[in-house]
Amino acid sequence: MHHIRTRERNRLCRLAKGRPQPDPARHSASGHTWQIAGRDAELFAPTDIASSPAATASFTVPKAFIELASIAILHRNRERFALLYRMLHRLHGDPTLLQIPTDADLASLHALAKAVRRDEHKMHAFVRFREVASENGSHFIAWFEPAHHIVELAASFFVNRFGNMIWSILTPDRCAHWNGEDLLFSAGVPKSAAPSEDRIEDIWRSYYASIFNPARLKTKAMQSEMPKKYWRNLPEASLIRPLTEKAERMKRDMIAAAPAAPRPVLQRKEPTMPRASKPETTLKRLHAEAEHCRACPLWKDATQVVFGEGPANAEIMFVGEQPGDKEDLAGKPFVGPAGQMFDRALKEAGLARDKTYVTNAVKHFKFVPRGKIRLHQKPSTPEIRACHQWYEAERAAIQPALIVALGATAAQSVLGKAVTIGKVRGDIVETPDGVKALVTVHPSYLLRLPDKEAQQHEYAKFIDDLKIAARALKGLAKKDPAKKDPAQAA
Amino acid sequence: MVFFEIGEIVNPQHSMLPLDIDPKLAWALRNRDRFPLDVQRASREELLRVPGSGTKAVDRILAARRQQYRSASPDLSRLHVPRSKALPFIILADHRPRALGDKDLASRLQPPARQLSLTL
Numbered sequence A: 001m002h003h004i005r006t007r008e009r010n011r012l013c014r015l016a017k018g019r020p021q022p023d024p025a026r027h028s029a030s031g032h033t034w035q036i037a038g039r040d041a042e043l044f045a046p047t048d049i050a051s052s053p054a055a056t057a058s059f060t061v062p063k064a065f066i067e068l069a070s071i072a073i074l075h076r077n078r079e080r081f082a083l084l085y086r087m088l089h090r091l092h093g094d095p096t097l098l099q100i101p102t103d104a105d106l107a108s109l110h111a112l113a114k115a116v117r118r119d120e121h122k123m124h125a126f127v128r129f130r131e132v133a134s135e136n137g138s139h140f141i142a143w144f145e146p147a148h149h150i151v152e153l154a155a156s157f158f159v160n161r162f163g164n165m166i167w168s169i170l171t172p173d174r175c176a177h178w179n180g181e182d183l184l185f186s187a188g189v190p191k192s193a194a195p196s197e198d199r200i201e202d203i204w205r206s207y208y209a210s211i212f213n214p215a216r217l218k219t220k221a222m223q224s225e226m227p228k229k230y231w232r233n234l235p236e237a238s239l240i241r242p243l244t245e246k247a248e249r250m251k252r253d254m255i256a257a258a259p260a261a262p263r264p265v266l267q268r269k270e271p272t273m274p275r276a277s278k279p280e281t282t283l284k285r286l287h288a289e290a291e292h293c294r295a296c297p298l299w300k301d302a303t304q305v306v307f308g309e310g311p312a313n314a315e316i317m318f319v320g321e322q323p324g325d326k327e328d329l330a331g332k333p334f335v336g337p338a339g340q341m342f343d344r345a346l347k348e349a350g351l352a353r354d355k356t357y358v359t360n361a362v363k364h365f366k367f368v369p370r371g372k373i374r375l376h377q378k379p380s381t382p383e384i385r386a387c388h389q390w391y392e393a394e395r396a397a398i399q400p401a402l403i404v405a406l407g408a409t410a411a412q413s414v415l416g417k418a419v420t421i422g423k424v425r426g427d428i429v430e431t432p433d434g435v436k437a438l439v440t441v442h443p444s445y446l447l448r449l450p451d452k453e454a455q456q457h458e459y460a461k462f463i464d465d466l467k468i469a470a471r472a473l474k475g476l477a478k479k480d481p482a483k484k485d486p487a488q489a490a
Numbered sequence B: 001m002v003f004f005e006i007g008e009i010v011n012p013q014h015s016m017l018p019l020d021i022d023p024k025l026a027w028a029l030r031n032r033d034r035f036p037l038d039v040q041r042a043s044r045e046e047l048l049r050v051p052g053s054g055t056k057a058v059d060r061i062l063a064a065r066r067q068q069y070r071s072a073s074p075d076l077s078r079l080h081v082p083r084s085k086a087l088p089f090i091i092l093a094d095h096r097p098r099a100l101g102d103k104d105l106a107s108r109l110q111p112p113a114r115q116l117s118l119t120l
Helices: A006-017 A063-072 A080-093 A095-099 A104-126 A151-161 A200-210 A219-225 A228-233 A235-256 A279-290 A325-330 A337-349 A381-398 A407-415 A443-448 A452-479 B023-030 B044-048 B055-066 B073-078 B083-089 B105-109
Strands: A129-134 A137-143 A166-170 A174-178 A183-187 A316-320 A356-360 A367-370 A373-376 A402-406 A428-430 A436-440
Touching: A063 A080, A063 A095, A063 A104, A080 A095, A080 A104, A095 B055, A104 A151, A104 A228, A104 B073, A129 A200, A151 A166, A151 A174, A151 A183, A200 A235, A228 A235, A279 A381, A316 A381, A316 A407, A325 A337, A325 A373, A337 A443, A337 A452, A356 A381, A381 A407, A402 A407, A402 A452, A407 A436, A436 A452, A443 A452, B023 B105, B044 B055, B073 B083, B083 B105
Parallel strands: A137 A166, A316 A356, A316 A402, A402 A436
Antiparallel strands: A129 A137, A166 A174, A174 A183, A367 A373, A428 A436
């Protein structure tokens, strides 16, 4: 039985710290020696060391040496004890030894530790459990043959990974058992004690075979990551040879086989890049796309999207706040009470509704239910921003000479910033894109005024604003000969 | 090359990199007057110019030197520095180079000729 007890590792630390603690059970006479349990100490065979002055002397070594030695001592190399004693002895004389990376002993010690860590890493990867029924559920048992004495070192990984399973890892040197609460170690067992193959292994093998890519066969890289010494306990390893041998033919077959078209249901329709199309078709397409807009949550409660309306060659574009109750049901903008008032005002100002494009800054109705009615709610800034893309697309398609923003929300969307209506009202301003714009009140504001007199006064002011827009439009249309009616141009 | 100046490796006289040996070795062969370097005394910048050495090996040599350790030729393999490349250019505790003045040093440092594949 070759195994290093945890006690041995602990003793190493104690020894290195220079606090000898004799273990009366096994080391009453031999003091503190590193050895393989069940065997005589390889170095310093039991002699009367305890009574010698060295046993009571105390000295310290760097912490890094303890860490390094506790890993390196797990190596199966028979020289490890001699090397460790030599290092310990040399460290006693020269505590800076660990800072000399070119030292031969230190390099050997690092090489041992590296081999142990690599073996530990491989154990994490190559332990394969087999399920065995037991009185309290499933017991997962694995057989593994580590290259070094690493079972205790590697076991905590499996506790973290498979903490809710009951498992045992059997090895020739040492076995680890996890019962869900405690990690226990027992003496090693022969391979015959491990369970034979279970039904999962066929599934595992077919998975392994199906993920094998013959065109990516790299046997050297595979063998450096998965050394052959581990193969005999890996269920999938039996497939390595047949798959490797078949790889060349499989690759040729793959190349020879005509590329198969994916099944129609799997074929995704890629949205085609919008071509430079007529503004009418662009607007129609935009309207269809906006019906599926989920950029903000307003679509959930609204009946439908209320997109802009009007001729695609309109020179003036009116932007309202958002559809109201009537508009939401009709699917058309400006059809409710405010829309009727807007129509009247347009006529009085000398603008024809059928030559203007009307839309809203937000395309879905936002409301709170109050009994039977749906009470209008002002859209929030994120909602205005989310809907801005549609306004932008409409503006780009129509390319109006003048944009009239009705109310604060529309002004925010058109001008890209929040403005006070009272300050900018009736002025021709420029949007960030360089289009002329005019800001005025929303017609629904006029309807909400309680005082009839005030309502008339405000209505007159609204008409004045629209007249300014109409006058500005005449000037702009003359200055901009490029903007022509496509019907006339054709 | 962080430890060479622009123009040291490639310059109007040597406008092409050599095909058979590495650029650092070629530079060392051209500038033999700067060698041999005593590893025990040379600066980090000088050590970095030794053919076959790299930052990792040099830092380890310097770490050992700080502990009054004199590097010897067996240390080179532990530092993964090719002995054949580095030994002609450095002085170690157990080594003094003698071939630095030899005319055929460059040809000795070249990799052995290799038969190309005969298949078409």
